[in-house]
Amino acid sequence: MAPKPHRFPQVADTVLQSPPKRARTMATESSIKDAFANYTDYLNLLNEKRERVVKASRDITINSKKVIFQVHRISKNNKDEVLDKAVKDLASVTEQHVSRLVKELQGTDFWKLRRAYSPGVQEYVEAATLCNFCKNGTLLILDEINATLLPLSDPSHQPLQINILDYLLGLADLTGELMRLAIGRISDGELEYAEKICGFVRDIYRELTLLAPHMDDNTDMKTKMDTMLQSVMKIENACFSVHVRGSEYVQLPGSSDPSYLLLGMPDHEI
């Protein structure tokens, strides 16, 4: 493929028409073309793969968010059915979307393409840990969540596992959702539940404070730690308000009038 000088007719033509007595290495030009043809192939494959991973990651994000919204529908009376649906929805996210990553992230691509799938995986961890806390009151640890992913890959494939960095980042995001949950539970009159969440979030915050400095490339984590402290404080302040103003709250049987119960509490988003 000859070089295309048509973009710069005035210049390139004169350049090419320089006196023949000048020795020129034509060989270099064609080897440049060959080399760049190889680079083109390499980049095409890489970029196409990246795009597939990004698309899968986006779908994982959207559907994990749906699971989280589902969990937030919890109220005093419908816990079991809400959570059952959430768990089911989470399972379908795993089967339909997380599974798409198995083939793409074989071998070194697992780390090479991390930027492409990390947001989706973080959201997924957030959803899975939230479901687990609501169902069992405990933290879903990395090994446990990875165990659920094993069935996705057949023996010929390297099993898809969540790496520790994405897990910890997802855990950081979990605290934000737990804050929302705690505030929601308080407005529903479930102070004890909210206090349980408070203790849980505090523990996570404490552990992550010690762990975060050891993470590679931890600028993301540093920002999340700041947000996390805000979440912890919001929950603590909400529990405090209810505790101190306990006498001002009247439990109306069977109803939950949020605005009434929130009298005297500072403004926060629910």
Added chain:
Amino acid sequence: MKEEKEVLEKASSQIAVLKKLYNQLGVVLQECPGSITVSYKRTEILVLVFRYHGEWRSETQTAVSLLTFMHWLETGNLLMHTEAEQKLGLNASDFGLDIEDYLIGVCFMSNELPRYVVNQVTAGDYDCPRKVLKFLTDLHAAFRMLNLRNDFLRKKFDGMKYDLRRVEEVYYDVKIRGLADKAEEVSYDIKIGGPDDHGDPAGDEGTHKQS
């Protein structure tokens, strides 16, 4: 001309240092416990190379840009990816030179060329713009073969056309003042002039300038 050679030699000696440093980096990665990496029928080092690539990505791009610039100064040719990889003592099977890093490095090298050309002309080398223009035009044409997405590499490639434009401007400035023609005859004599060479076949030698 002699000065240029000395400068290039001095710079070349640093390549060995770079090679050693990359080797050390490889050793560090190899000795890494790797207990929190995912490895499955792959060498540990390969996985770590990709996990921590960000730590040396921009440095590698800079190294490539300088190696390619030097190689061009020495030979007039573009340093290929595999050649650059070898110079740094890297190899594709474990700790290799990332192709995107190489291509971005080449773009950084192109950023240096307008400045180089301007200073060369000031120093009296009026043939330089023609050579650089030819090289950069070919390079840009080669890059146009790539099907780039909207990423950092694409941004750097877009910048290359401004480098090319600037070099063109310098080439014009030199040419319209007739400086380029004088330079062609002069440098032709310098390059070809040897005991067995019969000089200008057309027989219209201009001023003879000794280097």
